[in-house]
Amino acid sequence: MTSYSPPVPGKVAVAVEPAWLRYGSAIGLPVVGGALGWLLALAADWIAGLPWAPFQGVFELVSSLPQPHGTLGVAGLGVLAGLGFLSLMIGDRLRVSVSAEQIELRRGLRDVSTVPGSCVSAALLDHGALVLLDAAGDEPARARTDITAGALRTAFRAHGYRWLDADPHAGEFELWVPDTPEVGPRADALLRARAHARKKGHHAETDKLRDALVRAGYLVRDEKKQQYWRKRPQRDED
Incomplete structure (x- = not known):
């Protein structure tokens, strides 16, 4: 239970x-x-x-x-x-603490990240990953977890967050294959390294490479052994 x-x-x-x-x-x-x-x-x-x-x-x-x-x-x-x-x-276990002010993602004892509640318009579980979405369609956080959708849904709805049963941007993701010209050489190299880390089961390295891809302007979702990508939404401040 x-x-x-x-x-x-x-x-x-x-x-x-x-x-x-x-x-x-x-x-x-x-x-x-x-x-x-x-x-x-x-x-x-x-x-x-x-x-x-x-x-x-x-x-x-x-x-x-x-x-x-x-x-x-x-x-x-x-x-x-x-x-x-x-x-x-x-x-490697994830603990999710939800309040109106912020969402805290704690993995193990030391790895902690927080997302202000004002930056989250919806949350969902996508192929074993908790995804936080903002109003523009960006992902302030995506974290793999074994927490059930029911527990996450209850926690988020308790504080007024919208819970989605599916990613509204799923159709925007494209399958990555080596040398995909649309992502450019830097992101392609990061995706190659991430694919290798996933194959070896190096979860911490996989997460760091995802963060690097986010900084490079790309969002990544995993489905079975495949990686899918889409560009981050552009903002005026970007």
Whole structure:
């Protein structure tokens, strides 16, 4: 069940990931890591005897460990690995705090950005990304998240923001392919680098490259493995 704080006038509505995902990963990742380590220890002797198996030296080392301490030790390393993955997940989670004055996007413990409420005319969830739109069609923020649309919709509507079920500018985005002449060489290079970062699963780098594209005058949306782009709306002050 997704959680959020009950909206109170003058207060902040907070939207977070579903409880099953938060608590499930906290329990499941260490358990899965320990189970995989235990299975690895049990199968080490058999795998070490396969001439085509990779990392045979590692499996030979594991199979030579005294039992049962060796199996317990490898399982313990698996638990630690699971905790490591958990810490990465926690550091990548998005927490959205909504008030009439501003919207705060907090990823992990340190990465915080705020958007003044006066700059937001609507919000929506687009292919796993929270999108804030202004009156001109620009995007003050686009942040990937696992928070459900229901939790976000409740938080934004609690403070008078318009929630949209679809992006009204979706038809303006165009599929990016390498050497797209319309975006120019600088943006094309940024999109190439971003495509590589997405393929490698480097989320922080992907987000930084999106910010660089915004500064270069382009908005980006992701759909499956593809990137789509559109030009930022022009303003008099630009």
